[in-house]
Amino acid sequence: MANHSNINDEKREFYKSRNKQEMKMQVYTFVMMIAFTLVAFGLVLAEVDAMFTIPIILVLAGVQVLFQLYYFMHMNTAGHEWPAAMIYSGIFAAALTVLALATIVWW
């Protein structure tokens, strides 16, 4: 009986420390995301040339989204193969939609 609860306590300790590690990564991710946001706003406020800022802020946005997906939405943990497939298919269809609409409509 005592052994059983010892093992449970150990398991609990292990999971607690693993959750803590994950949480630390998530706070780092948050700080990176704030930094990216600041850079994006900074580029626009500094009135850097459009040809330069637009691709950069789009890339920054894309990376921020990947951070959200992988770290905040736990897509980096086990058992997320199907969710990843679904989201990437969504992104694929989304990219096609945006391209189509942005090129077809011109008035």
Added chain:
Amino acid sequence: MADDMLKSGNLPEHPERATLEGSNKFMGFWFFLGGETVLFASLFGTFLALRNSNAEGPAREDVFGLGLVFIMTIILLTSSLTSVYAMYHMRNHSFKKMQLWLGVTVALGLAFLGFEIYEFVHYVHDYEFGFRTSAFGSAFYTLVGFHGAHVAFGLLWFITLMIRNNKRGLNLYNAPKFYIASLYWHFIDVVWVFIFTVVYLMGMV
């Protein structure tokens, strides 16, 4: 003799996916998010196509204010982090702390919504820039309005869950519900990242 899994004291490690119902909800919701991605893509595409169709109304540079958008972005990003804190506490089986952080998330979300409503009212009153002013107006309000509606729905979802489950504590029945609601909240932050980049930043560049 088996420990009662439904009671808080004996929760497994990932309570949100431990039951068949939980993992079905988890899969189903990611599928739904894939679909929502395409929904917002069609609104983004329309906005990109019509962003310069100003009729006789104001253009993007005339109306957008980056200060307000910056504050809104920081608020929403922080609320995404606080919802992660809530899930962290859920994974550690501390119900009260999870409720606390969900409460903070809701407060931040309400602040965001307040700012957005102020922004829309400001545009309509001070610039006469409304839904019917121009094609740009329609596209803008549809896209940003849809996002705002998602925020409002997410807030209602959290608030309902918090009130409904306040006396139950954490168990295998409500853990998936909290987790799914928090995934939804992250998703609307994802959409906002693209909104502030494509709509506001690209509008003021």
